[in-house]
Amino acid sequence: MRHSRRSFLGAAAVAPLLTGRDWRPFGSKILDLGCVLPESLAGFKQQAGDLPPADTDAAEVLIIPRVGPIAHDGLLTIERCLARGGTVLLESGLGVPIHQAAYFPYVDYMWPIKVKIREFAPVGLEPAPGDQIIGALAGTPVALRRRVGQGTLVTLGSALGPIFLAGDPDARRWLGMLHTS
Amino acid sequence: MKKAFGDNLIPDGWSLEKGLDLIKKTGCDGVELWLGAKPWFQMTTTDAGIQELLRKVRDAGLVVSDVCNTLDWDENLSARDPKVQAAAIRHVERQIETARMLDTDAILVVAGLVTEEIPYNEVYARTKEKLQRLGETAAQAKVKIGCENCCSEQHFLISPREFWQFLNDVNHPHVGLHMDVGNIHDTGFPEQWIEINGPRITRVHVKDVLRHRGRCGQESVYTNLFLGNNNWPAIRAALDKAHYDGWIIAEMEAVYKYAPDQQFYDTAAAMDRFINGRM
Numbered sequence: 001m002r003h004s005r006r007s008f009l010g011a012a013a014v015a016p017l018l019t020g021r022d023w024r025p026f027g028s029k030i031l032d033l034g035c036v037l038p039e040s041l042a043g044f045k046q047q048a049g050d051l052p053p054a055d056t057d058a059a060e061v062l063i064i065p066r067v068g069p070i071a072h073d074g075l076l077t078i079e080r081c082l083a084r085g086g087t088v089l090l091e092s093g094l095g096v097p098i099h100q101a102a103y104f105p106y107v108d109y110m111w112p113i114k115v116k117i118r119e120f121a122p123v124g125l126e127p128a129p130g131d132q133i134i135g136a137l138a139g140t141p142v143a144l145r146r147r148v149g150q151g152t153l154v155t156l157g158s159a160l161g162p163i164f165l166a167g168d169p170d171a172r173r174w175l176g177m178l179h180t181s
Numbered sequence: 182m183k184k185a186f187g188d189n190l191i192p193d194g195w196s197l198e199k200g201l202d203l204i205k206k207t208g209c210d211g212v213e214l215w216l217g218a219k220p221w222f223q224m225t226t227t228d229a230g231i232q233e234l235l236r237k238v239r240d241a242g243l244v245v246s247d248v249c250n251t252l253d254w255d256e257n258l259s260a261r262d263p264k265v266q267a268a269a270i271r272h273v274e275r276q277i278e279t280a281r282m283l284d285t286d287a288i289l290v291v292a293g294l295v296t297e298e299i300p301y302n303e304v305y306a307r308t309k310e311k312l313q314r315l316g317e318t319a320a321q322a323k324v325k326i327g328c329e330n331c332c333s334e335q336h337f338l339i340s341p342r343e344f345w346q347f348l349n350d351v352n353h354p355h356v357g358l359h360m361d362v363g364n365i366h367d368t369g370f371p372e373q374w375i376e377i378n379g380p381r382i383t384r385v386h387v388k389d390v391l392r393h394r395g396r397c398g399q400e401s402v403y404t405n406l407f408l409g410n411n412n413w414p415a416i417r418a419a420l421d422k423a424h425y426d427g428w429i430i431a432e433m434e435a436v437y438k439y440a441p442d443q444q445f446y447d448t449a450a451a452m453d454r455f456i457n458g459r460m
Contacts, residue, residue, distance in 0.1 A: 105372065106418045116422040118376075168376075170422065 027054035028061035028179060033074035036093055037066035037121065040161030047164040047175060059086060061179055065161050066091040066121075082151030089178060091156045095123030098140055107142055107158050109135040112177035115170040122158035154178065184452045185211035185246040185430045189218040192441045197221045197234075201241035203442055207449035211246040212238060213430050214283065216276055218251045224272060231282045238283075245283040246428040247327070247359075247384050248276045253291035258311040259304040259337075260294075266311070273315055273326070280324045287383045287428075288319075289359040292328040295336035304337055309351050316353030327359025327383030332368045333401075341374040348381055357381035361432065362416055363388030363409075366401035371411060372419035379423025387452065388433035403434050405444065406451035407460070414460050429456060 030048055035041040044065050054060065062081040064070075067090070070078070078088050098119075106116040111134040124140045127133055134154070135143025142157035163171040186209055191200030197219070204212055214222050214234070221234060238245055256268040276288040293308035295301050312326065319326050330344060338344045344358060358378045362371035362385065375382065389409030391402045407413060429452055437444040454460055 103412065103415070104418070105412075105415050106422065116418055 027059060028063060029054050029056050029059035030063045030065065031056060031074075031077065033064050033067050033070055033077075035065045036068055037091075037159055037161065039165060040065040040091055040120075040159045043161030043164035047161075047172065061087045061089060063089045064091060066093050066159050068093050078153075082148040082153060085150035087152045087154060087178065087181075089154045089156070091159050091161065092125070093121075093123060095125050095157045098122045098124050098137060098142070100138055104138045107135050107137045109143060109174060111135075111145060112181040113174060115174055117158075117160065117163055117168060117171050117174060118166070120159040120162045125155060125157040182426055182429050182456045183210040183246070184449065184456065185209055185213050185243075185428055186445060186448070187213040187215055187249065187430060187432045188222070189215045189249075189251070190431070190433065190435060190445070191219065192435065197237055198241070201238060201243060203445055205241050205243055207445045208453070209243065209449055211244045211428065212241075213246045213428075213432070214238075214248050214279075216248060216250040216252065216272065216279070218249075222279075224252075224275060228282065231279050235283050245280075245285045246430055247285050247287040247289060248280045248283065249289040249432075250276055254294070257294045258290070258292055258315075259299060259308045261299055261303075266307075270311065270315065274318060277315075277319050277322050277324050277326075281322045286323060287325050287327055287359075289327050289329050289384065291331050291335060293335060293337040301337065305347070308337075309347070312351045312356050313353055316351065316356045319355040320353075324355070325383045326356045328356065329359040329361055329386070330364050330374065331361070332364055333366055334364075339368045341369060341377040344374070345377050348378070357383045359384050359386065361386035361388075362411060363390045363403055363433070366390055366392055370415075372415040375416065375419035375423050375425070379419075379425065382423065382425055382427075384428050384430060385420070385425065386430050386432040387455070388431065404436065405433065405448060406431075406455065413455055414458075417455055417458055417460070 030044045032041055044063050056077060057080060059081060081088050105118050107119050109115050109117060119137050122137050122142050125142055125144050127141055127144055131144040131146050133141045134145045137158060144155045146153045160171055186204045188200060201212060216222055250272055252272045256265050256272060258269045260266050273290055280288050292312055293304045295304050315326060332339050338347055358381050360375060360382045365371050387406060389404045389406050389411050391404050391409045394400050394402045431448045431452060435441060
């Protein structure tokens with residue numbers, strides 16, 4: 001069974017209620033849940049050298065390079081991370097492709113730092129109640145943040161992984177700040 | 182950001198004072214002075230003449246944004262002839278001297294001209310070596326040398342990565358890029374140049390370019406801001422991304438057949454909208 005982002009949010013919202021244990025940071029883990037964009041996976045792997053590694057079930061930050069619908073096992077892994085107060089960075093390909101009449105290349109991120117990073121295969125994300133828009137491309141939301149219990153779910157509609165391969169220092173700073181926010 | 186005009190756009194026959202007065206009236210903060218372009222600023226202009234030039238700029242309520250030159254096309258650092266090389270070094274040194282006297286901290290040079298007779302690798306090596314030496318002179322004067330990207334005209338450093346690598350090879354903190362967003366015709370996109378070379382940008386020239394014009398689509402034509410093919414919102418955002426907050430300088434050809442002062446007013450208004458991001 002595969003889940004859309006919306007159905008996932010409904011399930012994830014109850015997950016934190018299932019746990020109350022203390023949590024401390026353990027680093028990050030890149031998790032391939034059926035990545036549909038090889039450059040995104042490669043970019044995050046390249047960048048992972050700057051990040052403290054961790055096991056999937058102990059990661060403070062779980063990074064999921066560009067995926068479509070997520071299978072049930074993957075969903076459970078995400079829920080566990082959120083339940084223990086971790087951050088899940090989910091690059092989602094589920095959304096409406098953005099077509100710009102006049103091309104503008106930069107996503108304006110407002111969180112965790114204010115930076116401009118080039119778009120990559122962007123899809124527009126529809127904010128659900130409780131979502132905070134943390135990034136937009138020409139006015140269209142492409143990055144959302146949502147508190148899920150003690151955890152944080154960050155969804156990106158514009159792939160960040162490939163940008164690391166191009167060497168954008170702002171992308172590196174953004175990811176670094178995510179690990180300290 | 183502050184905005185300026187190059188004094189080379191002042192119509193022929195106008196006095197410096199009249200030109201400066203017009204620049205001030207458009208709401209600009211400064212003027213870019215071109216060594217060799219106008220009677221008031223030549224290699225023969227004495228230090229006293231430079232002081233007088235500065236006084237006139239200040240009397241107009243302006244400051245000098247930077248010092249350019251028109252001489253590089255005839256006397257380039259990459260020339261084979263030692264006499265031409267020496268002349269090129271001399272006029273760049275004079276730019277550095279006068280920049281200090283004019284209370285600014287940047288100069289523009291067109292560094293390197295590739296021709297059929299003087300090949301790319303030779304130009305690269307010679308220009309790099311000359312800039313490393315001139316960088317020391319500039320450092321002592323607390324001035325930065327901005328090498329302008331005149332891609333097509335120079336046949337040199339055509340792409341942003343080439344320029345980035347060239348500046349890496351020069352490896353001098355007082356040698357950077359004087360970015361002209363109108364000079365990139367068919368060799369890329371200015372916002373990408375800004376992203377790649379951002380921290381090394383010393384000044385920014387603005388004009389627009391109409392690509393692929395002419396009967397056979399063989400020409401690129403310079404024009405006023407917002408009339409050409411540049412993606413100005415992207416350029417503005419790229420400058421933000423690069424944390425550039427310095428001078429924006431209109432450097433363009435006189436294209437108004439009548440009322441030449443109108444080009445100044447129109448361009449200044451466009452620069453305001455560019456700076457404020459209202460596009």
